[in-house]
Amino acid sequence: MTDPTEPGDFTEPGDPTNPADLVITGCTALVHDPHGDIGFLDNATLVIRDGAIVTVTQGNAATPPPPTTELIHADGQLALPGLINCHTHAPMVALRGLAEDLPIEQWFNARIWPVESNLTDRDIELGALLACAEMISAGVTAFADTYFAMDQVAAAVRHSGLRANLGQAYFSSQGPEGRERSLDFALRQRGAANGRITTSLAPHAPYTVDDADLTATADLAREHGLPVHIHAAENKDQTASSVARHGVTPIEILHRTGLLDVDVLIAHGTGITDQDLAVLRQGSGRIGVATAPKGYLKFAWDTTPVRALSAIGIPVGLATDGAASNNTLDVWESMTLTALTQKAAEHDPTWMTARQALRHATTESARAIGLSEAIGALAPGRRADLILVDLTGPHTQPIHDLAATLVLSARSADVRTTIVDGKVLMRDRRLHTLDVPEIAAELTARLPALTDRSHGRRVQHYDT
């Protein structure tokens, strides 16, 4: 009997008519041991069939694959699980750089929410397409997104070839219709794009969605088996304001409305308190947190308590938030900044090693968005979402410690090839599914109408 992980075995045992679709040879593969710790497999061969990883083995192929198989000779390159953007608002790339050097209140009330009242479906679709191009270029293969008009984002996901968990955002100010649209979207788009789209319910935040709506959301999540994606405890001021107004923290609001007993992804959490940690431990749902450190520095917030959350078993995934606050959708940059700012925040240079940062970028991010069985590792049975990275540039030579090279010297521009579900979306930095100049030109032409604030409208008012 043939061992299916034997080098050079490009066909499944007993099924020689079903050859590999894609074989990648000669790379060094980032792999996880049974404890989830990071290792590197030299001279690795990855065999991919039907969008999934079949084998990851060391050594050259003993026999050449059949001519129908696509071959990538990745000599000298690193193969990594594709990066996962655990919290973003893709269409907001249209607002990149529009609202700089402002505190959060002015950022929302004076700039972002007035401009968002102008958004058309086409603006959102173009923004999402440009965002997908940026993420593919940066080695991001999956993202979790909540925004308005999410059918347009779903269309961009379908067209781009990326994987995404999508949720239609809503405020209580929209009335029951907001929540109903979020549910309708989640049920309608779940499993779309050949299963690359999963969905969530997406109440915006405890300061814009009231307890009744949050409780109803938790009930719907349970009834329909849907996860929830929500902003909470974004900063310490929100936590203080919540305690002053309601007598409880934002995390305690999630607890009392039942949202910690369903699968929930919490964006930011820089305002999570020590007492919140005990509350989070009581939650019976799968709880994940997304950290987007660049924006926290810009807003002069504290950062997510990654060490404390990790200590109670809550996965913290990496994120960029929207480009209106983060200026990029570059998860590689989030990985580097997480490594740097976590050391600073904990006053401990020995914490958040490069290997720990790589865990957050891979398995922890997959857990945070509820896709740990499908993605986040280069292992048989996982979806073939992976990237190839070139470390021959002068800024990544010489190599003493591959993990440190990846996290602290390499950057997203070193990603050469991006693959999702076994399909090549970027090869040697050329995008296969999206035309950036065309998308950017159409979007740029729409900016005067999009950024008009003379009408005085806003989609919402920020007042925690």
Place this chain on the structure above:
Amino acid sequence: MTDPTEPGDFTEPGDPTNPADLVITGCTALVHDPHGDIGFLDNATLVIRDGAIVTVTQGNAATPPPPTTELIHADGQLALPGLINCHTHAPMVALRGLAEDLPIEQWFNARIWPVESNLTDRDIELGALLACAEMISAGVTAFADTYFAMDQVAAAVRHSGLRANLGQAYFSSQGPEGRERSLDFALRQRGAANGRITTSLAPHAPYTVDDADLTATADLAREHGLPVHIHAAENKDQTASSVARHGVTPIEILHRTGLLDVDVLIAHGTGITDQDLAVLRQGSGRIGVATAPKGYLKFAWDTTPVRALSAIGIPVGLATDGAASNNTLDVWESMTLTALTQKAAEHDPTWMTARQALRHATTESARAIGLSEAIGALAPGRRADLILVDLTGPHTQPIHDLAATLVLSARSADVRTTIVDGKVLMRDRRLHTLDVPEIAAELTARLPALTDRSHGRRVQHYDT
């Protein structure tokens, strides 16, 4: 009479036999107004002759330049003054990633200083060559460096085409010979490489060089008209330790040894206190400070008090320190991190705007290293040290605010072309003066000997 700044004027008035060497057309040029504030000149033409910028004008060339002139059509690209790395140890790229996740004491005593005792001249030259390749690739056109065997670094500067201010580092533990070698190097190499090399005296730090040597250094600086480049107040612990041992801060040591009354470049200064600011104000020399924020995050230090230093008129330039602590020599990354971490450190999202960060990257950096009349701005009479940056990538579109796009969305990999003294060192990301695979291969082969620590030697012991 012809206005020499008239578009299309490629010859100096009255000297038609002296045509431009290089003309760059169609770009948007970053320029400074008389107050030093940043502006952008659309559709700019730069005329370069004899290594200097002759004109920066708006509009297309009225007449074509002579055929002997090199032409760069830079349509859609940004022309910026070349970035300046105000404090680095170029050869330490050989140690990139060798000593991670350690507090500074262990970083020095257990890793860096033992390994540095193995350094050969060839290691240093190869490290410096690789560093030059990295800096050219990252849009850095000048750097200030102190290390051992600086003749090897000077050779790399000469070969690479970069500009540098170089100083041979010394400790008092080396006896008077250390200081004498530093002076010998500074006098011998001053003005080398067609003037691209300037020199400094380089006592390592107040905790490794005693007051007598520092005073002697100040006297030599005055006698020979040489600047001084020194680490001081690198972190708060050093300041506290200095006060405990000597009754004065490191900055007060610089003051009492006369080093604030000569031209001095202070590396880091994250341990500068409020009372130090008053001391710095009393200094009669040209004082500059170099900030390298990435390493401060890694070591969990505070950051340089840029706002307070700027308020008393001290220029703060951007730096990377050596790659053993910083992992890259990417000044663009330092610019982004300075913008981000200064907001966080001051708890003020309105401080360190993108335009302020660009000032630090250009004119302030040139002032910090004492070259403000030669470089740091695209203006007639300055040396032609500049870079061309591509902003058509998906991560830099659309553009609402060019300064924000540059500082917070673009990255060093977007630099397409690097020019020093009018010579093209990189064009469309292809290096013209250095062969990275060859340098990296030779350096990598030497790593086992370089990193051997079995001998138990160190170049110095860290004990502030």
